[in-house]
Amino acid sequence: MQPEAPAVAAAPPIPAPAHHFRSWAVQQHAERMGMWLFLATEILLFAGLFVAYATYRFLFPQTFHAASKYLNVTLGTVNTLVLITSSLTVALAVHFVVSNRSRFAGLLLLASVALGATFLVIKGFEYAHKFQEGALPGHYYRLEGLTLPGSSLFFTLYFFVTGLHGLHVIIGMSVLTWVAARALRGEFNARHYIPVELGGLYWHLVDLVWIFLYPLLYLI
Amino acid sequence: MAEQLESSAEEIAEHAHHSALPYYAVWGALVALTFTTFLISRVNLGWGNLPIALAIASTKAGLVVWFFMHLRDARGLNRVTFFVSLGFFALLFAFTILDVTTRYPPTNPPNGFDKDRAAQFFHDEGVPHHSSE
Amino acid sequence: MSPQSDSSAAQITAETAPAEPSAPPEAARPEEPRFPARHYLNDGHTIRSWLLTVDHKRIAILYLVLVLTAFLLGGIFAMVVRLELLTPGPTIIDALTYNRAFTLHGVIMIFLFMIPAIPAVFGNFFLPIMLGAKDVAFPRLNLLSVYLYVAGAALALWGMIHGGADTGWTFYTPYSTITPTNVVPILLGAFIVGFSSILTGINFITSIHTLRAPGLTWMRLPLFIWSLYATAVIQILATPVLGLLLLLVAAEHFFGFGLFDPARGGDPILYQHLFWFYSHPAVYIMVLPAMGVISEVVTTFARKHIFGYRMIAYSSLGIAFVGFFTWGHHLFVSGESAFDAGAFGILSMFVGVFTAIKTFNWVGTLYRGAITFKTPFAYLCGFLYFIVFGGMTGVAVATVSLDVHWHDSYFVVAHFHFIMVGAVVMAFLAALHYWFPKMFGKRYPEGWGLVAASLIILGFNATFIPQFLLGNAGMPRRYYNYQPQFQALHVASTTGASLLAFGFLLIAIYLLLSLKYGKPAGPNPWGSRAFEWTTQSPPLTENYPGAVTVLSGPYAYHVAQSPIALTTNRPTDGGGGTREGGGHAA
Numbered sequence: 001m002q003p004e005a006p007a008v009a010a011a012p013p014i015p016a017p018a019h020h021f022r023s024w025a026v027q028q029h030a031e032r033m034g035m036w037l038f039l040a041t042e043i044l045l046f047a048g049l050f051v052a053y054a055t056y057r058f059l060f061p062q063t064f065h066a067a068s069k070y071l072n073v074t075l076g077t078v079n080t081l082v083l084i085t086s087s088l089t090v091a092l093a094v095h096f097v098v099s100n101r102s103r104f105a106g107l108l109l110l111a112s113v114a115l116g117a118t119f120l121v122i123k124g125f126e127y128a129h130k131f132q133e134g135a136l137p138g139h140y141y142r143l144e145g146l147t148l149p150g151s152s153l154f155f156t157l158y159f160f161v162t163g164l165h166g167l168h169v170i171i172g173m174s175v176l177t178w179v180a181a182r183a184l185r186g187e188f189n190a191r192h193y194i195p196v197e198l199g200g201l202y203w204h205l206v207d208l209v210w211i212f213l214y215p216l217l218y219l220i
Numbered sequence: 221m222a223e224q225l226e227s228s229a230e231e232i233a234e235h236a237h238h239s240a241l242p243y244y245a246v247w248g249a250l251v252a253l254t255f256t257t258f259l260i261s262r263v264n265l266g267w268g269n270l271p272i273a274l275a276i277a278s279t280k281a282g283l284v285v286w287f288f289m290h291l292r293d294a295r296g297l298n299r300v301t302f303f304v305s306l307g308f309f310a311l312l313f314a315f316t317i318l319d320v321t322t323r324y325p326p327t328n329p330p331n332g333f334d335k336d337r338a339a340q341f342f343h344d345e346g347v348p349h350h351s352s353e
Numbered sequence: 354m355s356p357q358s359d360s361s362a363a364q365i366t367a368e369t370a371p372a373e374p375s376a377p378p379e380a381a382r383p384e385e386p387r388f389p390a391r392h393y394l395n396d397g398h399t400i401r402s403w404l405l406t407v408d409h410k411r412i413a414i415l416y417l418v419l420v421l422t423a424f425l426l427g428g429i430f431a432m433v434v435r436l437e438l439l440t441p442g443p444t445i446i447d448a449l450t451y452n453r454a455f456t457l458h459g460v461i462m463i464f465l466f467m468i469p470a471i472p473a474v475f476g477n478f479f480l481p482i483m484l485g486a487k488d489v490a491f492p493r494l495n496l497l498s499v500y501l502y503v504a505g506a507a508l509a510l511w512g513m514i515h516g517g518a519d520t521g522w523t524f525y526t527p528y529s530t531i532t533p534t535n536v537v538p539i540l541l542g543a544f545i546v547g548f549s550s551i552l553t554g555i556n557f558i559t560s561i562h563t564l565r566a567p568g569l570t571w572m573r574l575p576l577f578i579w580s581l582y583a584t585a586v587i588q589i590l591a592t593p594v595l596g597l598l599l600l601l602v603a604a605e606h607f608f609g610f611g612l613f614d615p616a617r618g619g620d621p622i623l624y625q626h627l628f629w630f631y632s633h634p635a636v637y638i639m640v641l642p643a644m645g646v647i648s649e650v651v652t653t654f655a656r657k658h659i660f661g662y663r664m665i666a667y668s669s670l671g672i673a674f675v676g677f678f679t680w681g682h683h684l685f686v687s688g689e690s691a692f693d694a695g696a697f698g699i700l701s702m703f704v705g706v707f708t709a710i711k712t713f714n715w716v717g718t719l720y721r722g723a724i725t726f727k728t729p730f731a732y733l734c735g736f737l738y739f740i741v742f743g744g745m746t747g748v749a750v751a752t753v754s755l756d757v758h759w760h761d762s763y764f765v766v767a768h769f770h771f772i773m774v775g776a777v778v779m780a781f782l783a784a785l786h787y788w789f790p791k792m793f794g795k796r797y798p799e800g801w802g803l804v805a806a807s808l809i810i811l812g813f814n815a816t817f818i819p820q821f822l823l824g825n826a827g828m829p830r831r832y833y834n835y836q837p838q839f840q841a842l843h844v845a846s847t848t849g850a851s852l853l854a855f856g857f858l859l860i861a862i863y864l865l866l867s868l869k870y871g872k873p874a875g876p877n878p879w880g881s882r883a884f885e886w887t888t889q890s891p892p893l894t895e896n897y898p899g900a901v902t903v904l905s906g907p908y909a910y911h912v913a914q915s916p917i918a919l920t921t922n923r924p925t926d927g928g929g930g931t932r933e934g935g936g937h938a939a
Contacts, residue, residue, distance in 0.1 A: 019487060019488075019895075020481075020486055020487040020488040020489075020490075020492070020564065021490075021563070021564070026563050029295065029563060030490045030491075030559050030562075030563040030564075032294075032295075032298065033295075033297060033298060033301075033558075033559050033562060033563065034490065034491060034494075034555050034556075034559045036294070036297075036298040036301045036302060037301055037554075037555045037558060037559065037589055038551075038555055039301075039302070039305075040301050040302065040304070040305035040589055040590065041305075041551050041555075041589055041590075041592070041593045042593070043305045043306065043309060044305060044308065044309060044589075044590055044591075044593040044594055045593035045594070045596060045597050046597075047308075047309040047312055047313070047593075047594060047597075048312075048593075048594050048597040048598055048601075048627050049597065050309075050313070051312055051313050051316050051317070051623075051626075051627065052601075052612065052623060052627075054313065054316075054317055055316060055317065055320050055620060055623050056618070056619075056620075058317065058320055058321065059320065059328055059329055059618065059620070060329075060618060063618075073258070077254065077258055080254050081251060081254060084247065084250045084251060084254065084280075085247065087247075087250075087284060087288055088243055088244070088246075088247040088288075090288070091243050091246075091287075091288040092240055092243055095240050095243065096240075137608070137610040137611070138605070138608060138609045138610035138611035138612075138614075138617070139609040139610075139611060140608075140609070149329070149618050150329065150617070150618035152611060152617050152618075153611070153612065153617060153618050153619060156610045156611060156612050157612070160601065160604070160610070160612075164597075197290075200288075200289075201289055204284055204285070204288050204289045207284060208281050208284055208285065211277050211280045211281050211284070212274075212277050212281065214254075214257075214277070215257055215261065215273035215274070215276070215277050216273075219257065219258065219261035219269075219273055220269075297562060304590070305590065308590050308677060311677060311678065312594065312626075312627075312630050315626070315680075315681060315693060315696070315697075316623065316626045316627075318690070318692060318693055318696075319622065319626065319681070319684075319689045319690050319692075319693040320620070320623075320690075321690075322690040322691070322692040322693065323688075323689070323690040324690070324691075327688060328620075329615060329618045329619070329620060
């Protein structure tokens, strides 16, 4: 691995841009812009669920308070810490790639993937418990202890929003794995690091959504 | 214009070159805030719990976006994109919630406003008492 | 001034591809433009080169075939509906089939035609050319968006064949979650098509920000680009909300989740809020590119600079922005609160201001212009008339007290068809005729073009003006059966629809024949000063044979020089000659 030489002095050569871009810098700038625009769509995607949540929490405050007790706060908190840490490892990966340490960054990315998998496993336990209890959406709802009006709505929302979030975790893990493989091959450097940054941005968004889901679902 | 673009790529390189310490500091803050929000939620502050929890979550989110996602170094349009998307989220949220909160109450689903109507609708014993929300 | 000069062929260095002249030097006589030897259509003949293309122009042609097929299908369903409504009671189909017919007409027309048509076809084709670029920012994402469209359309079509949906294109709960018809594939198909729309939006915004040629400042952008930019903003912000909602309804229908089910405490009005948050801005996705086309057509056929460039550019952004604040006017009588109804009613009025600004500016462009009355101009006239009346009736139904009477009546149906067909389809046809010579290098027969335009405008009036009267008299929309006193107007409307259909058929015939038998068009048959007319017809795969520098705006009819300068070397290399790109035909 290269030592942490000053990135500007010993910079690797600038790669050739695609034929329709004026320069490599413009291409990187465009790719970054495209990713932020895509993140905007993801924010609006989850928006609908947050609005549905707010509506029904307003209409059924007692029910939501009671239903939230059926969620495991410990597991939820652990999951929050897991995702926060995975965000750290991803951010560090970008940092090290820019410092020409592509392979170390690859390891960090794999660590992020592992943390993502941990998140999913813990979520899996939570889901299994819900199935056991009968705390399920819609007409599958069988929870004997909670028959307040709107009870099934809480769990419908819970499953839908964490399910959609979980799907994004899986997608994020796939993207990060692919980027990690390239990083481990030493493909990235101070000039060519955009795929790591873009994968990282997507992963941070996944973390962002969970940062809000945690208090809204577990800490009512 | 090309020089500007080169410099923002350089900026990230410069920042990164210095040290990874800021990232660990942000992580530390995020962990601390997570515990804070957990502990505060154990205390019953009535209707205050929700705004406080959201404020803490927003702070955490802000840290992630500003430092981990480098919005601090980002070009104008990327920042605009992010804040505009939040703005439109707020718009969707505001008018929908305003609808539900300003409706003629009996038109809302049971529970929350009319205890007796709810009792007729659901045949459970004991619709719970509730404070106004 | 000679057309695309090839005498400078000697100046071209090995760095650039050999420029194919569209006419030899002696063709200063403008009647005999030659068809170019090399262009994007013959740059690769295999099916693979078409299906795996990343050339934005070929992608645009793929989209053209797809959206026109969708238009045909949606039109067939429309004719089924109109034929059924010739008599009260059953005419040719039963009630359930009728419900399916109007649902599928709406779904196909809106998601598979109106939303993609102008941006995906003309936007994809001309955005890079108008920016002086070689392609869009993300060509492979562009190809992906075509295939997402195909996948979504195929899924929806499968659903249509296997039972269809009878909920109306608005899929209101709770009926959409309990209907026995096969609504889930259609919901999921629309969801997938939504992604196609999002990717187009991301591509366009990034392209406009990063691919503008040197000299192309924001205030020199063609107004079509401004409208595409505003459209892309809406596509990015609004489409995901609908995407999520369609998933929710599909899940609810399939699994019985009950999020909008009143028996479980759900709120059907919540569905409507989430639905119209997208679907109202969606109509601006449809209309903004149409307005962009009109700005291009009006300047070319009045041979005059646009009146009020900045106001039109900013009003495009204004429509995109304010359009998001108005969705509740679809919920006036559904049960939303009086507060919301009042707020949305007032906000909905503001949107009309921007359209009015544009209309005044277009008319101002015509004033003292040198008008050539060709087919695109005929459609422009239709557009102006229809957008004024469609827009005014829009403001009328945005008035809460009036909407109580008109909601869910034929008045609303007539209003939105005035805008969607009267404005957007007119603009689509204007664009098709205006840019046909550029896209295919051939001319269409002008006489038949004017005949078809007359039929369309006449047929349109005959179809939809009776519907305003029907709605005002109390005829509800989506009703299979009706009182006998409405029959005369229904017969009038169906007659008009038949005329419309005949007009479209005529257009299809002469355009298809022109593809094969049309005369070569040359680079600039209309004598326009817009950037795309400096290229050959059809354009090269790489659009321009050299690096582009923009010297003026696209409506500079008062100056002699061409707006585009082509350099054979990149400017930073400091070498090579400069030659004027093809000026307008003398």
